[in-house]
Amino acid sequence: MGVEPQRSPRTTRQQVAILDVLGSAKKFCSAQQIHSTLVRRHQEVALATVYRTLKTLSDSGEVDVIFSEGEALYRRCKSVEHHHHLVCRECGVSVEIENPDLETWAAAVASAHGFESVDHTLELYGTCRRCSSGK
Amino acid sequence: MGVEPQRSPRTTRQQVAILDVLGSAKKFCSAQQIHSTLVRRHQEVALATVYRTLKTLSDSGEVDVIFSEGEALYRRCKSVEHHHHLVCRECGVSVEIENPDLETWAAAVASAHGFESVDHTLELYGTCRRCSSGK
DNA sequence: ACCCTTATTGAGAATGATTCGCAATCGCAA
DNA sequence: TTGCGATTGCGAATCATTCTCAATAAGGGT
Numbered sequence: 001m002g003v004e005p006q007r008s009p010r011t012t013r014q015q016v017a018i019l020d021v022l023g024s025a026k027k028f029c030s031a032q033q034i035h036s037t038l039v040r041r042h043q044e045v046a047l048a049t050v051y052r053t054l055k056t057l058s059d060s061g062e063v064d065v066i067f068s069e070g071e072a073l074y075r076r077c078k079s080v081e082h083h084h085h086l087v088c089r090e091c092g093v094s095v096e097i098e099n100p101d102l103e104t105w106a107a108a109v110a111s112a113h114g115f116e117s118v119d120h121t122l123e124l125y126g127t128c129r130r131c132s133s134g135k
Numbered sequence: 136m137g138v139e140p141q142r143s144p145r146t147t148r149q150q151v152a153i154l155d156v157l158g159s160a161k162k163f164c165s166a167q168q169i170h171s172t173l174v175r176r177h178q179e180v181a182l183a184t185v186y187r188t189l190k191t192l193s194d195s196g197e198v199d200v201i202f203s204e205g206e207a208l209y210r211r212c213k214s215v216e217h218h219h220h221l222v223c224r225e226c227g228v229s230v231e232i233e234n235p236d237l238e239t240w241a242a243a244v245a246s247a248h249g250f251e252s253v254d255h256t257l258e259l260y261g262t263c264r265r266c267s268s269g270k
Numbered sequence: 271a272c273c274c275t276t277a278t279t280g281a282g283a284a285t286g287a288t289t290c291g292c293a294a295t296c297g298c299a300a
Numbered sequence: 301t302t303g304c305g306a307t308t309g310c311g312a313a314t315c316a317t318t319c320t321c322a323a324t325a326a327g328g329g330t
Contacts, residue, residue: 010297010306031288046309051288067202070317071287086248095248105234110261113221113230118261126245126253145277145326166317181280186317205288206316 014045018053019076027092028066028073028085066123086124090131097124149180153188154211162227163201163208163220201258221259225266232259 021037022029029037035050054074057063063076066085077083079096082103087094102122110118156172157164164172170185189209192198198211201220212218214231217238222229237257245253 008298008306012297012307014308032286048289048310049308052307055288067205070202070205072205086244086250086253088250097244099240101240102237105236106259109221109232110259114264115221115223115259115261116264116267118221118259120257120259122255122257124241124245124250124253124255126250129249129251132251143277143327147278147326149279167315183281183318184279187278190317 013043014049015053017041017043017045018050019057022057022063022074022076025075026094028064028068028075028087028094029092030071030073034074068125084122084124086126088128088131089125090127093128093130148178149184150188152176152178152180153185154192157192157198157209157211160210161229163199163203163210163222163229164227165206165208169209201256203260219257219259221261223263223266224260225262228263228265 017038018034021034021041031047031050031054034054035045035047038045038050054063054072057076058065058074061080063074064085066073066075066087068087073092075085075094077096083096083098085094086097099122102120106118106120110116152173153169156169156176166182166185166189169189170180170182173180173185189198189207192211193200193209196215198209199220201208201210201222203222208227210220210229212231214233216233218231218233220229221232234257237255241253241255245251
């Protein structure tokens with residue numbers, strides 16, 4: 001049983017461009033929006049590549065994903081630790097929030113019902129000040 | 136400005152069949168699964184109708200919806216009040232759970248950040264006893 | 271029981287997001 | 301510089317869900 005030959009990840013122009021867009025975004029963005037931004041910046045990347053890269057990044061936990069009205073929205077958060085979001089339905093801006101109590105509560109509820117390796121999702125959706133005053 | 140003429144909702148065979156499937160399900164089901172069940176029961180209903188009915192039911196709050204891996208899953212819950220779920224990733228069985236503290240916490244966090252009409256989603260995903268012992 | 275209005279359905283086309291297949295491309299270690 | 305193979309591009313293929321619109325059928329009125 002030999003050692004698996006190391007697979008070397010490669011840094012490409014398109015990955016850098018996508019990470020750059022994510023890095024400067026304060027809101028959750030869809031793959032399509034990221035693609036449009038890239039086009040606008042004259043750094044076009046194929047839509048399929050945007051999806052592929054986003055999938056890789058979310059799988060490795062480098063970006064957070066939330067599902068809103070049928071589509072996946074991505075964001076690179078400041079916090080690498082487990083956290084939740086308060087997201088504006090209108091414009092998408094989001095605030096990273098924490099709720100330590102929830103973790104313990106979730107664990108307790110899970111074991112009380114005999115569930116294992118429990119995970120959870122929690123997101124708050126509302127209208128931010130800017131959007132609610134805007135109209 | 137006259138009184139709007141009353142629109143009378145009609146009870147149809149297909150709606151009854153769909154509600155019946157939902158009523159006997161202990162797990163969250165996709166529109167496709169419900170459709171298959173109907174076919175199996177020789178109570179075929181067009182897929183579009185299943186989607187339409189499910190949308191109506193979820194809009195009125197009669198059934199709960201959760202999004203899991205890109206698709207909507209529906210379930211008719213016992214509790215009509217606001218609640219959350221502990222869902223098995225493997226088989227889909229779910230338990231209705233509550234967390235009153237969460238509501239107040241959410242409201243507090245929201246106002247602290249200037250957000251209005253905040254709503255939230257919380258679901259716990261894990262492996263139920265049956266599924267984890269099964270293999 | 272029979273009409274009639276119109277809510278609802280069925281079937282398939284249309285949409286939208288995301289994934290796939292595969293040849294062309296380009297990062298990078300030797 | 302070179303060659304292997306990871307990664308991309310592009311269009312076709314999937315998948316879930318919605319829409320169109322003519323045909324059907326609930327149920328209130330007679």
